[in-house]
Amino acid sequence: NAGVTQTPKFQVLKTGQSMTLQCAQDMNHEYMSWYRQDPGMGLRLIHYSVGAGITDQGEVPNGYNVSRSTTEDFPLRLLSAAPSQTSVYFCASSYQAGPYEQYFGPGTRLTVT
């Protein structure tokens, strides 16, 4: 199993550009989520999904869109990048929400200039 994969590993964007961060898992997990990690702030939940076709907002959803057309994939779209979105982004998956271990991808380091 590859586990949770994320692409790209690094990305530099100019303000106003859009892009999609890719996330895929091969563990047949129902629950997937996106977090951003900023120094001193821990991980903050952006969006999550409890199954294909179902998504919901987390703590910091503004400026981001998600969709879940398949169990395996959960892409995160930045609509119009802003310097405040400079961060490290982690995708995670688990069997279901609640008491189950979340498996994290290696992260995408995004810089917006």
Next chain:
Amino acid sequence: AQSVTQLDSQVPVFEEAPVELRCNYSSSVSVYLFWYVQYPNQGLQLLLKYLSGSTLVESINGFEAEFNKSQTSFHLRKPSVHISDTAEYFCAVSGKGAQKLVFGQGTRLTINP
């Protein structure tokens, strides 16, 4: 809603010394509690978790954490640390029946030889 406070942003200790990383949580419902570890330039991985039953839970590499309901705490301890324990540690909480995992701000553990 749930929240987590990690009381120390950095903890420096000497090799083979004991360490305690503090975590307090807030919730109006029963909770699941987790400690995740992030080694440099990697994603997070589960260290240990409390779901129910015995309030003392252990990891395979010598860490333990105790759930204290009256003090709403879930502190992480290790009696003797090793250089390889250098990492950032995150406490996280999920309310039973909730679909979100809430992380604390993280504690950076630095081991000095």
